[in-house]
Amino acid sequence: MNTYYVTRIEEPDFGCEGCPEGQEIKDKVFLKQExxxxxxxxxxxxxxxxxxxxxxxxxxxxxxxxxxQKAEEQ
Incomplete structure (x- = not known):
């Protein structure tokens, strides 16, 4: 199974209005294969x-x- 490291996480910017009611927030996750x-x-x-x-x-x-999913340390 491939393992990766999270190098950066970018959260969406909703500005002064904030997150729209009931909307699922998804972050942009940058990964680097180990x-x-x-x-x-x-x-x-x-x-x-x-x-x-x-x-x-x-x-x-x-x-x-x-x-x-967090990788299990061995």
Missing amino acids: TTKEEMIIYMEDKLLYDRNVDEGTKVIIDEDGRL
């Missing part, structure tokens, strides 16, 4: 990143749902 150093970008729900304790510098995998 061995090949290939870079990619995915979008993931802000709340899920927080719930899974994923932040910049975190080692992650992409789960079967296409979402980031």
Whole structure:
């Protein structure tokens, strides 16, 4: 299974109006593959990143749902 490092997370800017009511907020997450150093970008729900304790510098995998999951340290 491929592992990645989160190099940057960009949160959407809704300006002074704030986030529209009921809208799901997705952050832009920049990843670098651990061995090949290939870079990619995915979008993931802000709340899920927080719930899974994923932040910049975190080692992650992409789960079967296409979402980031913190990699188990061995």
